[in-house]
Amino acid sequence: MWWLKDVWVIDPSQKISASRDVLVKGGQVLEISSSLTEKEVLEKAQGESLETINGKGKFLFPGLIDVHTHLREPGQEDKEDILSGSRAAVRGGFTTIMAMANTQPPIDNRALIEFVCRQGERAGYAHVLPIGTVTKGMLGSELVEMADMKEGGAVAFSDDGKNIQNSEVMRLALEYAKLTGFPIISHCEDKDLAGEGLMRRGVASGRMGLRGIPASAESVIVARDLILAEETGGKLHLAHISTTESVELIRKAKARGVDVTAEVNPHHLIFCDEEIGITDTALKVNPPLGSRGDREALIEGLRDGTIDMIATDHAPHTQAEKARPFAEAPFGIASLETALSAVWQYLVLPGRLSLDRVIEAWSDTPAQRFGLPGGSLKPGTLADMVLFDPDFSEVIESAKLVSKARNTPFLEKTMQGFPVMVWVEGRLVQRDRTVI
Numbered sequence: 001m002w003w004l005k006d007v008w009v010i011d012p013s014q015k016i017s018a019s020r021d022v023l024v025k026g027g028q029v030l031e032i033s034s035s036l037t038e039k040e041v042l043e044k045a046q047g048e049s050l051e052t053i054n055g056k057g058k059f060l061f062p063g064l065i066d067v068h069t070h071l072r073e074p075g076q077e078d079k080e081d082i083l084s085g086s087r088a089a090v091r092g093g094f095t096t097i098m099a100m101a102n103t104q105p106p107i108d109n110r111a112l113i114e115f116v117c118r119q120g121e122r123a124g125y126a127h128v129l130p131i132g133t134v135t136k137g138m139l140g141s142e143l144v145e146m147a148d149m150k151e152g153g154a155v156a157f158s159d160d161g162k163n164i165q166n167s168e169v170m171r172l173a174l175e176y177a178k179l180t181g182f183p184i185i186s187h188c189e190d191k192d193l194a195g196e197g198l199m200r201r202g203v204a205s206g207r208m209g210l211r212g213i214p215a216s217a218e219s220v221i222v223a224r225d226l227i228l229a230e231e232t233g234g235k236l237h238l239a240h241i242s243t244t245e246s247v248e249l250i251r252k253a254k255a256r257g258v259d260v261t262a263e264v265n266p267h268h269l270i271f272c273d274e275e276i277g278i279t280d281t282a283l284k285v286n287p288p289l290g291s292r293g294d295r296e297a298l299i300e301g302l303r304d305g306t307i308d309m310i311a312t313d314h315a316p317h318t319q320a321e322k323a324r325p326f327a328e329a330p331f332g333i334a335s336l337e338t339a340l341s342a343v344w345q346y347l348v349l350p351g352r353l354s355l356d357r358v359i360e361a362w363s364d365t366p367a368q369r370f371g372l373p374g375g376s377l378k379p380g381t382l383a384d385m386v387l388f389d390p391d392f393s394e395v396i397e398s399a400k401l402v403s404k405a406r407n408t409p410f411l412e413k414t415m416q417g418f419p420v421m422v423w424v425e426g427r428l429v430q431r432d433r434t435v436i
């Protein structure tokens, strides 16, 4: 049994943000109280061994749920695999991760869905929940067997990494997914507008002489998908929103009652295109980093609820691939191990976002939207939880990362505020930054 004493509990699912004592027993949250005496706790332990943690000055919240994680297995295990990715997850404070389907081969049938589930269970760290593709082979034309894949354990459908260019296929997908009750997760990017662009088109891309991707490449597809979701009544989730226009479109669609949710990635909230250097491929990501104005619009959107969730879009690549010239390096940032700390340091500490809002957007809301267990510390629920120490500082060193990937802009930087204990179903899986 665990007794977390005098810890600041943030659990948006129960509207708790207060100093509390928390008891965990038999893998479940047993009780959250304003204070407990040793005698009371020992009685409740009923002879079970007890570990007491002094939580003063620390936060306890539900294990974070990441709805956008690339784990690369099967097929690209040199970048990441389900074991290394789910270890990286718990090191970063995530107890549930939704695995993206753009593997090789893509996760487009029930057998592959079951394979990802099995590998996740075998790894035994974060819960790994597979997302299936929307189309067979991720080729954008023929829909997968959604109901069958749901039976196998899929929790959503997405061709992420690629946009569904054919609007009729997207419309059918939204219609058909209604049978499963699951959202279609859309990677909004008009292929022709994006062209061979390398970063967001604007003053910075002009100065650097790099081919640009206009903001419209994202926003025209956001507009299309919102119209199709409205017409079909299907559930739509928009991945990695990055432009001011997209935020505006979502705000208006929500006001009309469209069944849409949206996510934003930490890097789009923290960086902007001006910070990209021609030698710095760590910041080469898709969608590309926007302008300062976009960054403000995204923060505002997350604050007012237009943007529902934060998601990492953990996109691991090998060092050799990221060492290529800017034009040739792949898009993506590996972020499971640094995302929460980065949000704490760059957004919560300066007062741009409250920690309560961050936790809601990264636990309760994803659980609700995708119908997942977790995201709550209600007594009786599985104890997936994070103890966060706002004062813990660490240099992000290659040797300490448990992900296979090193493509993070925070490498060699000192960061402050980290998860120092993480439990999955009441079992301690990370202590003092070491994965157990």
Ligand SMILES: NC(=O)N[C@@H](CC(=O)O)C(=O)O
Pocket (backbone or CB within 6 Å): 070, 102, 160, 161, 162, 187, 284, 285, 286, 287, 313, 315, 316, 331, 332, 333
């Ligand atoms: N975000 C990225 O830059 N890359 C992702 C694909 C994606 O999420 O669109 C990847 O799979 O590498």
Ligand SMILES: [Zn+2]
Pocket (backbone or CB within 6 Å): 160, 161, 162, 187, 239, 240, 286, 287
């Ligand atoms: Zn994507």
